Structure formats: C-alpha cells, structure tokens
Amino acid sequence: MFFVVLTPREWVAAFAGYALVLTVSLAVAKVPFRRVLVGLTIEIPFVLFAVLLPFVGPPPDGVGGLSIAGLWAAWNILIKASLGVLTATLLSATTLPVDLVAGLQSLRMPTSVVAILTFFVRYVDVVADQYTRMRVAQQVRGMRSTSPRSWPVIASGLAALFVRSYERGERVHLALVSRGYDGKLPAPPAGRAHSWAIAAVLPVCAAVIFGIGLMTQW
Amino acid sequence: MVIELRGVDYTYPDGTAALRDVSLSIARDERVALLGPNGAGKTTLALHLNGVLETQEGEVRVAGRRVERSTLRDTRRQVGMVFQDPDDQLFMPTVAQDVAFGPTNFELPDVPGRVQRALDAVGMGAVAQRAPHHLSFGQRRRVAIATVLSMDPEILVLDEPSSNLDPASRRELAEVLESLDVTMLMVTHDLLFAWQLCPRSIVLSEGRIRYDGSTHELLTDAELLARFRLELPYGVILRTDDV
Numbered sequence: 001m002f003f004v005v006l007t008p009r010e011w012v013a014a015f016a017g018y019a020l021v022l023t024v025s026l027a028v029a030k031v032p033f034r035r036v037l038v039g040l041t042i043e044i045p046f047v048l049f050a051v052l053l054p055f056v057g058p059p060p061d062g063v064g065g066l067s068i069a070g071l072w073a074a075w076n077i078l079i080k081a082s083l084g085v086l087t088a089t090l091l092s093a094t095t096l097p098v099d100l101v102a103g104l105q106s107l108r109m110p111t112s113v114v115a116i117l118t119f120f121v122r123y124v125d126v127v128a129d130q131y132t133r134m135r136v137a138q139q140v141r142g143m144r145s146t147s148p149r150s151w152p153v154i155a156s157g158l159a160a161l162f163v164r165s166y167e168r169g170e171r172v173h174l175a176l177v178s179r180g181y182d183g184k185l186p187a188p189p190a191g192r193a194h195s196w197a198i199a200a201v202l203p204v205c206a207a208v209i210f211g212i213g214l215m216t217q218w
Numbered sequence: 219m220v221i222e223l224r225g226v227d228y229t230y231p232d233g234t235a236a237l238r239d240v241s242l243s244i245a246r247d248e249r250v251a252l253l254g255p256n257g258a259g260k261t262t263l264a265l266h267l268n269g270v271l272e273t274q275e276g277e278v279r280v281a282g283r284r285v286e287r288s289t290l291r292d293t294r295r296q297v298g299m300v301f302q303d304p305d306d307q308l309f310m311p312t313v314a315q316d317v318a319f320g321p322t323n324f325e326l327p328d329v330p331g332r333v334q335r336a337l338d339a340v341g342m343g344a345v346a347q348r349a350p351h352h353l354s355f356g357q358r359r360r361v362a363i364a365t366v367l368s369m370d371p372e373i374l375v376l377d378e379p380s381s382n383l384d385p386a387s388r389r390e391l392a393e394v395l396e397s398l399d400v401t402m403l404m405v406t407h408d409l410l411f412a413w414q415l416c417p418r419s420i421v422l423s424e425g426r427i428r429y430d431g432s433t434h435e436l437l438t439d440a441e442l443l444a445r446f447r448l449e450l451p452y453g454v455i456l457r458t459d460d461v
Contacts, residue, residue: 098311098312098349101311102311118309118310118311119309121311122309122310122350122351123305123309126305168305168306171301172309174265174270174301175299175301175306175307176309177270178268178270178297178299179294179299179319179366179369180291180295180320180323181323186315186319186323
C-alpha cells in the first residue's frame with residue numbers, strides 16, 4: 001500500500017500492474033469472489049464522492065463537458081481505494097487475528113499496544129457472548145429493542161457490561177501476576193525463513209512496479 | 219511443610235475482617251479441601267498463599283520460606299493458582315502459548331517439553347494449537363490446570379474446581395486431579411468432590427478456622443455439618459463405610 005499511495009495518478013500502467021498482482025494473489029489464496037465483492041462495498045461512499053468530482057471540478061473542458069482535473073481526481077480516489085480494499089481483504093482472508101498481533105509484535109510494536117491487542121483478540125468473543133446473553137435475557141422478559149423506551153435499558157445493559165468487563169480485567173490481572181507477569185508478554189514464535197519470503201512477495205512486486213513507473217513515467 | 223500459616227489476620231479496606239488468627243500447615247503430597255459458606259474468607263486465604271494479598275498480621279511460609287516482597291517471584295512459581303473462571307486464567311491466543319506463559323516468565327528450562335507434559339497430564343495434548351474460546355468449559359478448566367502444572371509448582375491451589383461442570387466433565391476432572399503427583403489445596407462447596415479427593419478438610423467460617431481434620435468424619439457427622447452451615451445434596455447420606 002505504501003507504493004500504491006506514492007504512485008502519481010497518471011501512471012495508469014503501474015496501477016494496472018498492482019491490480020494484476022493483487023488479483024493473482026487473491027486467486028492463489030482462493031479467497032471467495034463473493035467475499036471480495038462484499039469487501040468492496042465498503043468504498044461505496046468514496047465512489048459516490050468521486051463520481052461528483054468531474055461535475056464540480058475546475059472548468060469543464062474535457063469529454064462531454066466534464067472537468068479533466070475532476071476526472072483525474074475521481075480516478076485517483078477510486079483506484080487507490082479499490083486497491084486498498086483488495087489488500088485489506090487479502091490480508092484478513094489469509095491471516096488470523098492472532099497472527100496479525102504476533103506480526104505486529106515481531107515488527108517491534110510497543111509492548112503495551114501489543115498486550116492490549118492480544119487481550120482484545122482473546123476477550124472480544126467472551127464479551128460479545130455476554131452481551132448476547134444479556135440481550136436474550138432482556139427479550140425473554142418482553143423488551144422490544146426498537147422502541148425508544150428501550151434506550152435506557154440498553155444503556156444500563158451496556159454499563160453493566162462495562163463493569164463486568166472491568167471486573168474481569170481485574171481478575172485476569174490477578175491470574176497474570178500469579179504466573180509471574182511483569183509487564184511484558186512472551187515473544188511470539190519466530191517466523192520461519194520461508195514465511196518471511198512469502199510475506200515479502202507482494203511488497204517486492206509493488207516496489208518493482210513502482211521502480212518501472214519511475215523510469216517510464218507511466 | 220509445603221505451606222505454613224501462623225496467626226494470619228486480614229481486614230479489607232472497607233473494614234471487613236476476612237481472616238482472623240488463621241494458623242494451619244499442609245504437608246507434602248497432602249490433598250486438603252478448604253470448605254465454608256460464601257464470604258467465609260476462603261478465597262482471601264488462597265490469595266495469601268501466592269502473595270497476591272500481603273499479610274497484615276502473622277506470617278505465611280511456602281516451602282519453608284516466608285512470603286514477602288523479596289521472595290514473591292519464587293512463591294508465585296511454587297504456588298500454582300487455578301482460578302474459578304477459566305476465561306480469567308486463559309488469556310493468550312492459543313492453549314500452548316498460555317501453558318508456556320508461566321515457565322517463560324520464570325525463565326524455566328525446556329518450555330516446549332513442559333507445555334507438552336503439562337497438557338498430557340490433564341489429557342489435553344491434542345488441543346495445544348487451539349484457541350481457548352473454542353474449547354468446552356470442561357476442557358478449559360483442565361487447560362487452566364495445565365497452565366500452572368507447567369511451572370512444576372510445590373502446591374496446586376484450586377478455586378472451586380468442580381463448579382459449572384457437567385457430571386462427566388466433573389468425573390474426568392476428578393480423575394485428572396487424582397492422577398497428579400502434587401500437593402493440593404482445593405477451595406470448594408462441592409462436598410462430594412472433597413469426599414472423593416481430599417482426606418483432610420479445613421472449615422473456615424467468618425474468617426476463623428472452625429474445623430481441621432478428617433473429611434470423612436466431618437461429612438458423616440450431621441451435627442458438625444449443621445454447625446458449619448455445610449449441606450450435602452438432597453437425599454445423600456454418607457457413612458464411614460462408604461470410603
């Protein structure tokens with residue numbers, strides 16, 4: 001993504017190269033097409049904004065009275081957003097949250113941030129389950145969550161969830177110190193050479209395409 | 219003696235006296251049940267054993283050494299604390315990482331070997347790479363025990379080990395605990411679990427030790443049970459020849 005963002009919008013061939021590399025990667029990783037499409041829907045607000053640009057941009061001097069500068073700006077937003085979403089989809093489809101956190105730790109992310117992310121990944125399901133049980137308990141006693149009268153109930157439910165999570169945090173801390181925790185989590189298992197090599201394929205391809213773009217200016 | 223308490227008092231900041239003049243000792247390889255009604259001070263006592271709560275009066279000794287700031291690290295390795303809710307105990311992304319957590323912190327040798335042996339001891343060797351939240355409650359409880367077994371503790375302190383388990387998981391846990399060659403202190407309300415596993419029981423009530431002796435004598439004496447507000451499940455009457 002670093003190279004995609006750096007690439008000037010006029011280098012159309014370079015963007016085609018990035019898209020090709022990502023498409024091949026998605027195919028190799030066997031990411032379902034439907035998942036890619038669902039991922040792309042997140043950029044709809046940006047698309048709507050980009051579509052407006054050719055109409056509201058500086059002097060309408062181009063095709064069909066549209067603004068050339070506006071067309072370029074719209075293209076810039078569309079292609080970079082799409083490539084970004086494709087990259088994020090590829091990452092989330094091929095990497096477990098646990099491995100993402102381990103990766104950040106290997107990349108020397110501050111230990112407190114890694115600890116917070118580790119606990120988030122571990123406990124998000126526990127808290128979500130608790131919330132679901134609470135909602136079911138509310139519904140079986142006749143609460144309709146669509147009515148504004150339910151808002152105070154939802155608010156107090158969330159407050160209770162916060163207090164329970166806080167208390168759980170304290171208990172987890174007790175369990176941590178009981179086993180010798182002194183502020184840092186153990187390092188994740190070191191990545192093997194071939195996993196580093198696989199991880200390097202995409203950035204290296206992007207760098208090569210960017211390099212060719214630099215030389216040819218397209 | 220693995221554990222020795224002499225004249226331990228503890229009062230919470232809100233003024234509640236949780237422990238009053240508690241003295242007891244536990245010898246190597248003993249399995250002891252700590253019984254008593256809710257609020258009797260059982261968990262407070264357990265938290266003194268590994269120094270999470272500091273004594274205000276009296277002293278706690280683990281393997282002959284007094285628990286104080288300078289010995290805290292050793293104490294925590296020697297006292298394996300298993301909490302009631304396994305979700306509080308299992309905080310790492312995978313089972314193996316969680317079992318390795320203690321040995322890594324204490325810089326113990328052969329961490330992978332320890333992890334494997336601890337998981338095998340509780341019959342959970344096959345789930346090492348699974349995420350804790352994908353296990354059943356009974357499996358999580360057993361993994362929680364493995365997380366402290368991997369530190370080779372002198373004593374295992376278990377808080378309500380049989381709570382919320384279905385009968386089969388409860389039996390499996392009892393078999394696992396019975397197979398372990400380690401001193402054990404078990405905080406429990408489950409009198410039949412204590413009957414099955416712990417020859418000795420200590421009853422705590424309002425922060426004081428009210429009984430320290432044979433579990434069988436305690437649970438077959440209706441008068442004693444009533445005095446300490448302990449009750450067997452409906453319909454159960456234990457006799458000394460049930461042993």
